[in-house]
Structures are given as C-alpha cells and as structure tokens.
Amino acid sequence: MRKKWDEQASLFHILPRNKIARELEAISAILDTQPQILDRVYKDLSGVRLADTGREGMSAEQVLRCAILKQYRNLTYEELAFHLEDSQSFRAFAKMRMGQFPSSSTLQENIKALSVESWEAVHQAILGYAESQGLEKGRTARMDSTVVETNIHPPTDSTLLQDGIRIITRWLAEGKSVLPVPEYSFVDHNRRTKKRGMTILNARKEAIRQKAYRDLLGLAGRVRGYALGAIPVLSGFISDDAQVCLEAYALAEKLERAVRMLEQVISQTERRVFHGEKVPADEKLVSFFECHTDIIVKGSREVEYGHKVFLTGGKTGMVLDCVMERGNPNDTVLFPILIERQERVYGWPPRQVSADGGFASQENLQKAKGMGIKDVAFAKKKGLQVLEMVKSHWVYKQLRNFRAGIEANISRLKRSFGFSCCDWTGWAGFKQYVWSAVVSYNLLVLAQLKLAA
Secondary structure (H helix, E strand, O other): OOOOOOOOOOOHHHOOOOHHHHHHHHHHHHHHOOOOHHHHHHHHHOOOOOOOOOOOOOOHHHHHHHHHHHHHOOOOHHHHHHHHHHOHHHHHHHOOOOOOOOOHHHHHHHHOOOOHHHHHHHHHHHHHHHHHOOOOOOOEEEEEEEEEEEOOOOOOHHHHHHHHHHHHHHHHHHHOOOOOOOOOOOOOOHHHHHHHHHHHHHOOOHHHHHHHHHHHHHHHHHHHHHHHHHHHHHHOOOOOOHHHHHHHHHHHHHHHHHHHHHHHHHHHHHHHHHOOOOOOHHHOOOOOOOOOOEEEOOOOOOOEEEEEEEEEEOOOOOEEEEEEEOOOOOHHHHHHHHHHHHHHHHOOOOOEEEEOHHHOOHHHHHHHHHOOOOEEEEOOOOOOOHHHHOOOHHHHHHHHHHHHHHHHHHHHHHHHOOOOEEOOOHHHHHHHHHHHHHHHHHHHHHHHHHHHO
C-alpha cells in the first residue's frame, strides 16, 4: 500500500555541513510547510503499478522529493538511483526508509507519473510560501522568452526519410513475430537506404545528390506500400489469444501513424529538393519520435528545434510564471497573457513590468496601463516614448537594467537545471520536464535566500 508521506526524524543535523547538504535541508524545511501538495501527487501515483502485491512502494512525498533532487542536480535516473543509495544527504532529503533503494526504472515510472497540473500546484504553493515570508510579492516583474530544445538529431530530408523507412520496417518485422503469422510481405531496404543517405551527405554535384534523393524517395514509397498492405491485415487479425490480437491492433495503429508522417516527409522533400520551394515551418515535420517539435527562429540567430517558453521573473530571481506555446508565436502576442496570469496569481497586477524588446508595441503598452501597471519598460523602444512607458528616464534605466537579470536566471536554468534540452518524450512530457525544472530552481532560490538571511 502506498503512503502520502513517511514519518521520519530529520537526519540533516548529523550530516556533513557542506553547501549541498545545507541547501537540501533548507529546501526540505520549505516542503515540510506545504503538506497539502501531496494530495495531488498521491492521486497521480494511484495509477502506477507496484512491483509486488503488498509492497508499499515509494510514498508521494518520496516521489516528489526525488523528482526535485533529479532536477536540482541535473541527474539522469541512473545517477539519481546511485546517489540515493550512496549519499546520506540525498537519502535524508528523499526520506528513504532503511533498506529502501529504488531502481532507476522505479524512479522513472513514478516521477513521470506526476502531471503538469501537479507541478503547477507545487509551483503555486511555493509562490504562496515566498509571499507569506515577505520574500516575493510579485510587485515588480520581468519577462523574457527562451527556447527549450527537444532531444532530436538535426533534421534533414534524407535523415527523416531514413528514420521513416527504418521505423516502419522494424514494426513490419515485429508484426511477423505473432502467431499465426500475418499474411503480408515486405523487403528490408535499410542497407540501401543508408548508402543513399551517405551519398546525399557527401555529394559534391547536385545531379548526384538529386539522383540519390530520387532513389531514396522510391524506397520510401515502396516501404509505404508495404505498410499500407499490412495495416488491414494487422487491424483485423484473429487469434485465440486476446493479448496477441491487441498487440497486432496496436502495431496497425503505429504503422498508420508512421505512414502519415512518412507521407508528409516525402511531400516536403519533393517540394524542397525537386521544385525548389521554401516549405513553411508549420508545414514541416522534423522528427518521427518527437513529432510535436517546432522550428524556432529568433531574429538572425540559428534555427532551434523545440518549443518557446515564456518566463516571468521577480526581484528575488524566482520564476513567477511559465507559459509554453506550440508553434513560433510572436512575443507581442504573449505579453497580455503573461500580465493577466500575474494578476490571477497574486490578485493584483504588478506595479512595474520590464520586458524584452520583442514584447514592445503600442497596443501592449496601452493594455498594461489600462490594467493599472504604473511603469512598463521595454528593452527596445520600437517607436515608443520613454515617458509614455514610465514616469522618468531614471526609472526606465533602472527597469531596463532589472530586466537584464532574467537573462542570468535563464542561463542558470540552462546550465544547472537541464533547461537547454528536454529528454522526456511527448508534448505532455515536455511540459512536465519544464515545470519540474522551474519548481526545483525556485526551491533552490528560496533556500539560498533563507540561508543568507
């Protein structure tokens, strides 16, 4: 039977007084003041299967603390499992019982079960704690956006075609392993596909490259045909074993989804390579594995593959809010949303707002002033007058300098909390990952403020 929390005396007082142990002790004390957040975490974990009948498994509190540990030290699940076995400080923070050593797979299954809504609830509880302690009241806010990349290889038309051929061929071969053997046929073209991919990569003449692309597209078309022949066979598969029927039907669904993606890649390759079209970003597929990935271009900088994340920061360095958007929306569109969310969080709009130049527009300035925000400073004026935005040039300079601080916060998130690249799968997994990093970062900021007091 799973528990919400574990009754255990603190061990921090007998541990070495190094910096990490002190930070973990301070974070633990903050979490102890917010027991209500465990109700939502416990509900998320109700669907996680325990290994053996009667085993208690990890409590809701242990799972949440382990998730925070993972992001706080930017660890893999294997590294987290090692430290939970090896480090007294980590075990004390996670409130592990004597002889309890969760494996990496157990940690992954439990931590990934925490929903986006639960992470947001934990975030709100932390903001409430910071406000009650007089540390952060959200009266002065700064805004910026960044890109968190997804874990994909740099996409090219040839590598995407290779991915599609490889994946569909693998699933077709997997379908042949069920009994009785389904009646469809296919040929494994992976070796030839790799050769054409290398030819495209190393070709110096356009004629050679286009010839290799035609051959590769022909192979992709054949594999698509094999899949289209296998899908009705697998979806209508009949067996005495119900589990085998379900597996065959699941394979048919995966093949159907992969065929749709392969058709999109074939189309975008033909348009770009043979017709010279510039395919719009919203019509491109960049990964068979993380198909939710967006193409992000910020100004003249290089192209990034992931999602845009909009952050609102406070004077303490905490992240007050986080918004993730699909596509590549203009910053100006998100500015009203960010300030409205701030008003909902605190019950009032911030008194002063400083934002990156990408958020600047006359409409956004009027919207902010209409909400009662006294000073609104955009890093780039974009035709706006300083005294339209703020009450004096001195205030504008102070707020512009204040906004620059969020660049350092974003840099810290990327360096120390895994904000550079998300290695969790799916759009839901992306949001879970980002929120877990934000929560862990905020807890560390609060802990360091408490230790410095």
